[in-house]
Structure formats: structure tokens, C-alpha cells
Amino acid sequence: MADDAERIRALVEQWAAAVHRGDMDGVLADHADDIVMFDVPPPYQGVRGVQAYRGTWPPFFDWQARGACFEIETIDVTAGTDVAFVHALLRCGTPQQLAENPEMRLRLTLGLRKEQDRWVVAHEHHSFPYVDAPEDTTADEDEVRALHAPRGREGRRPT
């Protein structure tokens, strides 16, 4: 399974590099037709199927083309015989955004299946944590609060 963990790590690193250079074929190379992605923006029920998954990327590529990064910082692979999962932290934002909020990271979880001796990504979950707005520190807990933007992936949101 050490070999599987290495194969999966390489797969994720190649996928992230494809994302960063805006290479759609590379982004989709190891993804299952039935992928379910929980993306940073809605829909709440997730992005379902590889065609819908494909559709989420062009706005993100545009945002990156204007200077944003998408770099794996840490990656942790748990590889079984036929199923695996990965959690990772990524630097994802414009230089200005990361300068203003140096600790900001994109959290990424992947679920993979082995099919005919090949690993495929069947699930992705991307998120930024919610950060309370400073002006909000005296708000009642039950109150609906305004939150800080994560300051990343704006280009990803559907417009």
C-alpha cells in the first residue's frame, strides 16, 4: 500500500499542477464520471457528475491567470486496498490576499476508488473556514452574523 500511497500523492500533485496551469484535460484525467464535489461556493447539494465538475473550473482558471496561486502545502494519504482518502492544505489566493491573511489555507479532502488497477477521484470537498468579522465580537450567539470572506477563489464562484 506504500506504492498506492505514492501513486495517489503523485496523482494529486499532478492534478494540482494541472489546475494551476489551467490544463482542463489534466484536471479531468483521473476523475470518475460520477464524481461528487462539495465546492467552495454553492450549490448546497454539491456538483454532481464530471461534466458539472468540468464547468466549475474556467472561472477559477481566469482568476489564476490574474496572479492567484493553488499550491499544495501539506498532503496526507490513507490508501487501502481498493479505496483511499486524502486530506491536504493549499495556499490559494492572490499575493495580496495571502499577504493580508498569511495563515489562510484551502482545506481539501479527496475520496478515491481503485478501478482496474487505476486510482480515480470520486469525491472532492473544498472549503475555507468561516472567520468571524471583527465588528461582530459583541454579537449574541444566536444572531445571524456577517463573516469575513476567505479572500480566495473569488473567481471560482458562479457569476
Next chain:
Amino acid sequence: MADDAERIRALVEQWAAAVHRGDMDGVLADHADDIVMFDVPPPYQGVRGVQAYRGTWPPFFDWQARGACFEIETIDVTAGTDVAFVHALLRCGTPQQLAENPEMRLRLTLGLRKEQDRWVVAHEHHSFPYVDAPEDTTADEDEVRALHAPRGREGRRPT
């Protein structure tokens, strides 16, 4: 593996029920010592280790005690021989929050390992999607934006 999928589904349903009744022993019953949780709020690098994981729950239990729900709506289990992952959508909020935003769902991904014929949760990723604020529709894409609160799990945030 059908049996494993059923066992994991039952594990997750029992865990969610324990969360909802504020039963800490039940919440921790099937969790690995080295769990890594990406929670709704920061820290960006995740909550690491079962003691830190335990510490995230009391504020959430308090919030639920005031009327919030934590109910699995859909659950999808991919169980291998020795590793599994789960993605699920949950209704999570106060009745008022869910009335104002009926489509709001908590997205949940779990990673599990089989240890001595027993499944344990080694990873959790909880998030709400980011939703643009209505007043934000004319903002430049590169601008740091204010976003809507997810209107759920306020009690979970560290204070």
C-alpha cells in the same frame, strides 16, 4: 463490502444522533486518536488529535440545546476492504435559520480505516459553502468581498 457499507452507515447515523443529543462518549466512540478534522471555523490547519476534536463539541452542544438541529439528509458510503469514505448532507441550523434559507446544508466528508475488524473515523471535513452577499453583486472580482453567514453552527465557533 455491502456489510461494511451498512456498518459504516450505522456508525455515522449513531454518531450524528450522539451529536444531536449532546452525548460526548457517543460522539467519540468510533474516532481514531489521530483524527484530523477540518471544522466549520478555523484553525486553518485543522483540529488535530481526539482531545482537540473533543474540545470542539461543547459549544455546539450548547447551541443545539437552544433549538438547532443536526440531521442527516443524504449519506453516500464508499467502503473498501480496509479504507472507506463517506459524503453526506445535513440539515444544521435553528428553525429560524432554516426557514430563512431552506436550501442551506452542512457538507460533511468522513475518512475511515478498518482496525482489528472495526471501522474508525480518522478524518472529518465539515463546511458550509460561501454565498455572496446580495449587496456584493457589483463588486469587482478581485475585491475582497463580504459574504453571507451560513447561518448555522454559530455555537461551534471558539469564543
